[in-house]
Amino acid sequence: MSFADWIGAPVNWVFLxxxxxxxxxxxxxxxxxxxxxxxxFLVAALGGTAVLFLMLSAEFVAWVVVxxxxxxxxxxxxFGIMITRAPTGKDVGLDSPNKLLPALLSGAxxxxxxxxxxDAFGSTEIADLGEATSTEVLGLxxxxxxxxxxxxxxFILLAALIGGVTIARRDLSPLEEEERxxx
Amino acid sequence: xxxxxILATExxxxxxxxxxxxxxxxxAGIMLVLPLVAFLLILAVGKRMKxxxxxxxxxxxxxxxxxxTVLFVMNMTEGVLAQKTFEIARIxxxxxxxxxxxxxxxxxxxxxxxxxxxxxxxxxxxGYMKDDIRVDWFFAAFSLFAGSMLIxxxxxxxxxxxxxxxxxxxxxxxxxxxYWEDMANVNAGNKAFMVNKIADVGLILGAIILGLAIxxxxxxxxSTAAFDHSEPxxxxxxxxxxxLFFGAMGKSAQFxxxxxxxxxxxxxxxxxxxxxxxxxxxxxxYLMGRVFPLFEYLASDVRPWMVAIGAITLFAIGLLALxxxxxxxxxxxxxxSQLGYMxxxxxxxxxxxxxxxxxxxxxxxxxxxxGAGAVIHAVHSNNMSDMGGLRKAMPRTYWTFVVGSLSLAGxxxxxxxxxxxxxxxxxxxxxxxxxxxxxxxxAFVTAFYMTRAVALTFHGDYKGHGHPHEAPAIMTVPxxxxxxxxxxxxxxxxxxxxxxxxGNFSEWLAVRVVPMGDEHSEAIDLVLAGxxxxxxxxxxxxxxxxxxxxxxxxAERDRFEVPALYPLxxxxxxxxxxxxxxTAGTMGPVARFVNWVNDYVIDSIVNGAAFLxxxxxxxxxxxxxxxxxxxVVHGLGAGADxxxxxxxxxxxxxxxxxxxxxxxxxxxxxxxxxxxx
Amino acid sequence: xxxxxxxxxxxxxxxLGIYGLLVRRNIVLILLSVELMLAAVNxxxxxFEAVLRTSEAIGQVFAVFVITVAAAEVGIGLAIxxxxxxxRKSANVDELDLMRW
Numbered sequence: 013m014s015f016a017d018w019i020g021a022p023v024n025w026v027f028l029x030x031x032x033x034x035x036x037x038x039x040x041x042x043x044x045x046x047x048x049x050x051x052x053f054l055v056a057a058l059g060g061t062a063v064l065f066l067m068l069s070a071e072f073v074a075w076v077v078v079x080x081x082x083x084x085x086x087x088x089x090x091f092g093i094m095i096t097r098a099p100t101g102k103d104v105g106l107d108s109p110n111k112l113l114p115a116l117l118s119g120a121x122x123x124x125x126x127x128x129x130x131d132a133f134g135s136t137e138i139a140d141l142g143e144a145t146s147t148e149v150l151g152l153x154x155x156x157x158x159x160x161x162x163x164x165x166x167f168i169l170l171a172a173l174i175g176g177v178t179i180a181r182r183d184l185s186p187l188e189e190e191e192r193x194x195x
Numbered sequence: 196x197x198x199x200x201i202l203a204t205e206x207x208x209x210x211x212x213x214x215x216x217x218x219x220x221x222x223a224g225i226m227l228v229l230p231l232v233a234f235l236l237i238l239a240v241g242k243r244m245k246x247x248x249x250x251x252x253x254x255x256x257x258x259x260x261x262x263x264t265v266l267f268v269m270n271m272t273e274g275v276l277a278q279k280t281f282e283i284a285r286i287x288x289x290x291x292x293x294x295x296x297x298x299x300x301x302x303x304x305x306x307x308x309x310x311x312x313x314x315x316x317x318x319x320x321x322g323y324m325k326d327d328i329r330v331d332w333f334f335a336a337f338s339l340f341a342g343s344m345l346i347x348x349x350x351x352x353x354x355x356x357x358x359x360x361x362x363x364x365x366x367x368x369x370x371x372x373x374y375w376e377d378m379a380n381v382n383a384g385n386k387a388f389m390v391n392k393i394a395d396v397g398l399i400l401g402a403i404i405l406g407l408a409i410x411x412x413x414x415x416x417x418s419t420a421a422f423d424h425s426e427p428x429x430x431x432x433x434x435x436x437x438x439l440f441f442g443a444m445g446k447s448a449q450f451x452x453x454x455x456x457x458x459x460x461x462x463x464x465x466x467x468x469x470x471x472x473x474x475x476x477x478x479x480x481y482l483m484g485r486v487f488p489l490f491e492y493l494a495s496d497v498r499p500w501m502v503a504i505g506a507i508t509l510f511a512i513g514l515l516a517l518x519x520x521x522x523x524x525x526x527x528x529x530x531x532s533q534l535g536y537m538x539x540x541x542x543x544x545x546x547x548x549x550x551x552x553x554x555x556x557x558x559x560x561x562x563x564x565x566g567a568g569a570v571i572h573a574v575h576s577n578n579m580s581d582m583g584g585l586r587k588a589m590p591r592t593y594w595t596f597v598v599g600s601l602s603l604a605g606x607x608x609x610x611x612x613x614x615x616x617x618x619x620x621x622x623x624x625x626x627x628x629x630x631x632x633x634x635x636x637x638a639f640v641t642a643f644y645m646t647r648a649v650a651l652t653f654h655g656d657y658k659g660h661g662h663p664h665e666a667p668a669i670m671t672v673p674x675x676x677x678x679x680x681x682x683x684x685x686x687x688x689x690x691x692x693x694x695x696x697x698g699n700f701s702e703w704l705a706v707r708v709v710p711m712g713d714e715h716s717e718a719i720d721l722v723l724a725g726x727x728x729x730x731x732x733x734x735x736x737x738x739x740x741x742x743x744x745x746x747x748x749x750a751e752r753d754r755f756e757v758p759a760l761y762p763l764x765x766x767x768x769x770x771x772x773x774x775x776x777x778t779a780g781t782m783g784p785v786a787r788f789v790n791w792v793n794d795y796v797i798d799s800i801v802n803g804a805a806f807l808x809x810x811x812x813x814x815x816x817x818x819x820x821x822x823x824x825x826x827v828v829h830g831l832g833a834g835a836d837x838x839x840x841x842x843x844x845x846x847x848x849x850x851x852x853x854x855x856x857x858x859x860x861x862x863x864x865x866x867x868x869x870x871x872x
Numbered sequence: 873x874x875x876x877x878x879x880x881x882x883x884x885x886x887x888l889g890i891y892g893l894l895v896r897r898n899i900v901l902i903l904l905s906v907e908l909m910l911a912a913v914n915x916x917x918x919x920f921e922a923v924l925r926t927s928e929a930i931g932q933v934f935a936v937f938v939i940t941v942a943a944a945e946v947g948i949g950l951a952i953x954x955x956x957x958x959x960r961k962s963a964n965v966d967e968l969d970l971m972r973w
Binding site for chain 3: 018021023024027031034035038039041042047050051054057058061064065067068069070072073076077080081084085088089091092093095096106107108111113114115117118119121122125126129130133134135136137138139141145149150152153154156157158161162165168169171172173175176177179180182
């Protein structure tokens, strides 16, 4: 497939726009000087991935990302930010001073992964997507072949729920307990 | 006919199986799960029950014992061979991971053993642990052990065996460190876990190497491949077999990996009886039996090494039992020594011999440990220097302990005699004559230290505190229940004779896919049996002379930690006696000569032998075990300590530096694998 | 559409996540970077699924699993952050060096 063919397909224009915005948001997530902004940029980046999922006919997963990530996880993050009273204004101390090594490592990772992709899947095309994967297929797979992993994952969620409560709950001092008892 | 049965009937020597299915075989898997269910149940509700969950544990094992006994009898009369597996996962296209249960002669023997001995020990434990702490946790962990052990012995493939193997290791760790308020017990648990883990690396590597070579982990397929001298298996058989043996050395406490077992006595006594004497430590021997065709047809080069390790274990570690004061340690060293017998027999090619000794040993060693537990319960001390004279206070414990000791020593016609004789015969037949003589010498040492244990515990004067009483019925009835098989079960495999209608032990084990290179002697070898028996009787007689009969030595009992001192004292006494005899001059020359022979020659032979044996024992204990083996272990520890001090500068505590190292390392590995290799 | 355009986008997102993971001091921001990396993994899963079209949509099933585990991870992670902040009055990882020698 030549570049002209590629750029000629309208779906690739969509990809270019969405992909650019997603990467830009991702960059801002790791560079933003403001904690709340970083979290909001993550919303944008995940929104971008959700659109990419829709392009790849993964409807259900796309909406799960929107609901679970953007709806629930991000709210959790914002709560975490507020409770830990991280400065909501600009803060130069948010990053560690040594940025060279991380930049080098992340660049090397990108080169390695990019090279591996190009080397292995040089001209593989995603052709003829046809119908989006229906929720029915996914549901049958989840509760059929993957029912044991599915149950294990649900158990992990339960464990995380209980663990989160146990870790985060503050033990009352004896004085406070007395006050509670009195009320 | 099933695939297995075709293989069984095609193979020469193999006994045809009459039963390949039916209710008991198809539902045998229940045995593997029940104790695990009991484990969870006890954790959930054990605290609130009257006997702290012991009811659940005993109930599970009672049902299991029914299965074990029915299968055992079915195998006796008709022969059973079946296997049920369920596919759990598939790696690639043909490497299948299955769980299930094998029901053949070997596993049925172990089902019977684990369930019946387990049930007896569980019942005993109700009495033993009555006023103890955390009884519910004790029975929970004990049930976990029983379940894991059944998963291990019922395993149709190496993967399930490893699962059970690790399960029993975990339960062992829990129970050795059961009294974790005392740091020493925690350390003992850690030591057992570490030593076993080192050996487990060998087991897992061996399993992977062998499994990948033939594309299956299934024991029957592996045995068939070995029987057919399969090329890919032959290429890795020596390495894989040696690695499996290394794994077995850890669990079955073979020299030099035996160091964990004496320390493991820190756990409650029922634990020592069931896990660290009767069943868990025999897992290594069982594994050798499972992969026996591999060594028989392909990896026979490893055998002399295995025999050597077994022989060292059976003799050198047996000597250590002579100098230990803790009664449980005496029995622990004895267990290591007996495991050495089993391993030597398996390694030399005596399939039935090794497994038959495993079978009888489980009963009489469990009996000895439970007897020791009853004594410890009565005198509140593990040390024989606090015991003595308990014969009158605890008659039932005494008599059952004596039965166990005689059986262990190999006295006709108790079970231990027949199984030990079988090992000696097997060693002789396979051409390991020197090792056979070591075995006979080992029989002497065994009898010697067991006589010492009996004499110091039950004879002479009581040296402890308080007034010991006989244990309650819930503890003595299990003792009797174990004493009966310790007497009778030897008749299962008498050479040249079989119980009418049901064959003998060799045939029960012979229901298997490929013929073993196993030779069961047709008639009893009177010379060999005689020398074994003679060595044992000599040991008892000598031991009795040194520790039992002579009232004058009673006062010296507490000095047994200094073994060289006591014979020296004795020698001085004889010199005086001799001088008396000569100077008195009242007797005639003949009388004087007889007296001299009696006092000097016979007694000095007795004393010399005792002295030599005990010095050897203390040498092995003091130099080889404490300095040699422990020295290496400590050296490794010190090395790790030094390296740690140098390397700890790297530990900055900065998570992100670690993360950077992690990412960099991962990238370097990828580059290494993709571009360099 | 080429498969590679998605893979390279995912690689870029993953690398940015690594950068954030290594450079940020605030634990909450580190967790955000981890989410970025997990999202990149999901893109790969979905893209491969779009090429292979397995009958049971295995790639998408695993993407769902990743999302679920990520949610659990955030829950526990933030609980730990809360705990640390309560005890140390700080949410910066370079001030948490109690575990060093």
